[in-house]
Amino acid sequence: MQFNERMAILNKDMTLCISLAARPSNIGTRFHNYLYEKLGLNFVYKAFAPADLAAAVQGIRGLPIRGAAVSMPYKEAVIPLVDHLAPSAAAIDSVNTIVNDDGVLTAYNTDYQAVERLLAENRVDSELSVMLRGSGGMAKAVVAAFRDAGFRNVTVVARNEEKGRALAGLYGFAWQADDDGGRLADGSQAQVLVNVTPLGMRGAEEDALSFPQSAIEAAELVFDVVAMPSETPLLKAARAAGKPVITGAEVASIQAEEQFVLYTGVRPDAELVREASEFSRREA
Numbered sequence: 001m002q003f004n005e006r007m008a009i010l011n012k013d014m015t016l017c018i019s020l021a022a023r024p025s026n027i028g029t030r031f032h033n034y035l036y037e038k039l040g041l042n043f044v045y046k047a048f049a050p051a052d053l054a055a056a057v058q059g060i061r062g063l064p065i066r067g068a069a070v071s072m073p074y075k076e077a078v079i080p081l082v083d084h085l086a087p088s089a090a091a092i093d094s095v096n097t098i099v100n101d102d103g104v105l106t107a108y109n110t111d112y113q114a115v116e117r118l119l120a121e122n123r124v125d126s127e128l129s130v131m132l133r134g135s136g137g138m139a140k141a142v143v144a145a146f147r148d149a150g151f152r153n154v155t156v157v158a159r160n161e162e163k164g165r166a167l168a169g170l171y172g173f174a175w176q177a178d179d180d181g182g183r184l185a186d187g188s189q190a191q192v193l194v195n196v197t198p199l200g201m202r203g204a205e206e207d208a209l210s211f212p213q214s215a216i217e218a219a220e221l222v223f224d225v226v227a228m229p230s231e232t233p234l235l236k237a238a239r240a241a242g243k244p245v246i247t248g249a250e251v252a253s254i255q256a257e258e259q260f261v262l263y264t265g266v267r268p269d270a271e272l273v274r275e276a277s278e279f280s281r282r283e284a
Helices: 027-039 053-062 110-121 137-148 161-170 213-218 233-240 248-264 270-280
Strands: 015-020 043-048 067-070 097-101 104-108 130-133 154-157 174-176 192-195 221-224
Touching: 015 027, 015 053, 027 043, 027 248, 027 270, 053 097, 053 104, 067 248, 097 248, 110 137, 110 248, 130 137, 137 154, 137 161, 154 161, 161 174, 192 233, 213 233, 221 233, 248 270
Parallel strands: 015 043, 015 067, 130 154, 130 192, 154 174, 192 221
Antiparallel strands: 067 097, 097 104
């Protein structure tokens, strides 16, 4: 019997892990539950859209729930609700994972690890100029990963001047209110485009192109962190223009793998991670 045809058997000793997101998807639920099944772990994973974030985090502590993935727009809002920040979260003041050890909540950021790994695996030249759209919690992780990978010519595009300037200034980068057709302050075209906004995400903004066509055609690499759908308008346009891409699906898979290890203490092999990632993207 195939995994997706089998009904999970719940029991009183099962360990619960969850996700907290304003717009939950089945990606994490399918990824983690697939691995629990394949590895014979007595865990179950469920996605939630919390009506009250503080109450939800208190519930993690009190039930107890072993771990929680944290998605937009809660990556910064959960910080005062946990007990400790691991270095990955403390360095960028952004959280995507909470681990509960006997009522003590520690926050991590595996988004940062995923982006750092993808930049290395794709051998992205740190001498390239980067234009990054976004200023939220995920943007912090992405900007920090670019900085730590040696990139120095990075421009943060954000209409919210206060947040945009603050994020850019934290890492010594530039800020612009608008993409200006992919042009940087010196008039040159950005060589790497990075979308870290909901533009292109399934829902109200799924048809939005996060950078203009002219910027895509001038770029050498396009990176979209949106995970659902796996092929956003930006990625489709980049592929059509013959540009190499890094996808949100790749980010989601790596960060979920690291979360899985934090929750269970088990490191699945690469083939199982690939299978879980593919299963997570099947239509429900």
